[in-house]
Amino acid sequence: MPQILNTQAYLPWLGRKVVKSAGNGWVVMPTVTTSATTTAGNWWPYDSTASTNAASQMYWVTNQQIYTPTWSDIAEANAYERDRWVTGEQLLRQYERQEARIAAPAIIRQRTPEQIAQEEFRLLQHKEREREKLLAAERAEAFLVAHLTPEQQKTFKENKWFIVEGGKTKTKYRIQCHGSFVGNVDVLDERQNIKHRLCAHVETHQVPRGDNWLAQKAMLEWDEEHFVKTANVHRVA
Amino acid sequence: MQDGAFTGTMQVMDTTGHTEIKWNKDNPAEVDTARTMFTAMVDAGKNIFEVTGKDNQGRRATEFNPQAERYMVVPQLRGG
Numbered sequence: 063m064p065q066i067l068n069t070q071a072y073l074p075w076l077g078r079k080v081v082k083s084a085g086n087g088w089v090v091m092p093t094v095t096t097s098a099t100t101t102a103g104n105w106w107p108y109d110s111t112a113s114t115n116a117a118s119q120m121y122w123v124t125n126q127q128i129y130t131p132t133w134s135d136i137a138e139a140n141a142y143e144r145d146r147w148v149t150g151e152q153l154l155r156q157y158e159r160q161e162a163r164i165a166a167p168a169i170i171r172q173r174t175p176e177q178i179a180q181e182e183f184r185l186l187q188h189k190e191r192e193r194e195k196l197l198a199a200e201r202a203e204a205f206l207v208a209h210l211t212p213e214q215q216k217t218f219k220e221n222k223w224f225i226v227e228g229g230k231t232k233t234k235y236r237i238q239c240h241g242s243f244v245g246n247v248d249v250l251d252e253r254q255n256i257k258h259r260l261c262a263h264v265e266t267h268q269v270p271r272g273d274n275w276l277a278q279k280a281m282l283e284w285d286e287e288h289f290v291k292t293a294n295v296h297r298v299a
Numbered sequence: 300m301q302d303g304a305f306t307g308t309m310q311v312m313d314t315t316g317h318t319e320i321k322w323n324k325d326n327p328a329e330v331d332t333a334r335t336m337f338t339a340m341v342d343a344g345k346n347i348f349e350v351t352g353k354d355n356q357g358r359r360a361t362e363f364n365p366q367a368e369r370y371m372v373v374p375q376l377r378g379g
Contacts, residue, residue, distance in 0.1 A: 201316025
């Protein structure tokens with residue numbers, strides 16, 4: 063445990079003990095060469111009552127050396143480093159906290175059998191939900207295919223799209239089924255080039271995507287006006 | 300429902316893919332139940348189409364017809 067004494071101190075960041083010399087200086091033990099330069103470092107007043115005029119009570123510490131400050135150094139330090147001064151007591155507390163963190167044993171949390179069982183149950187529930195989603199997707203796709211003509215089934219299977227005719231205007235629409243149902247309705251001209259795209263769909267959480275594609279087909283064929291009025295138009299470059 | 304009964308079907312798109320609601324056209328209780336559900340779905344803004352024929356022709360329906368063979372219930376679409 064480091065202690066700050068009147069004539070000596072332990073500087074943990076330096077890993078050295080310092081002792082007050084006979085004069086105004088401090089000596090690092092084992093002794094190191096001191097320098098009169100004023101390289102910027104951290105000012106550490108020796109005790110809480112350190113006076114800015116008492117040069118002998120101040121030490122200027124860098125990673126390698128300790129300097130005894132001169133009057134001008136102290137004034138300069140006062141101006142620029144005042145907020146970095148730490149009292150000896152604060153220094154000690156910092157060191158104690160650091161040591162405590164190092165010494166604290168790592169806490170290895172052991173799960174109780176109940177916690178393990180709960181975790182396994184949650185995992186099972188998750189797997190069940192995923193399985194249900196997969197079944198719903200397959201069911202929806204089968205429902206869609208059952209409502210496609212043979213030609214539509216062929217293009218759906220081979221190319222993941224199919225063409226429907228608008229119930230009112232007889233416009234051709236190509237419903238892309240590559241995965242998304244957003245912006246997936248191509249409005250085609252007589253040569254089956256894309257004039258623009260329409261985007262209208264059921265909210266994603268309500269139905270699987272197969273149902274979404276079927277909903278788009280049903281609306282286009284059975285209530286085209288409503289679909290076109292609802293959809294946003296996306297221009298194609 | 301009895302086997303061989305003349306039934307109608309409502310196919311409702313939902314999170315499971317779709318759910319089928321069947322009613323015996325000669326059973327007033329089942330007809331009433333189906334009608335209640337139909338009306339509730341219309342009020343909720345769903346699109347309901349009566350589907351007929353082998354080529355699946357559809358026509359928007361706003362009133363329940365117990366003699367209908369099949370209804371397809373499509374949720375509301377939103378522009379995206």
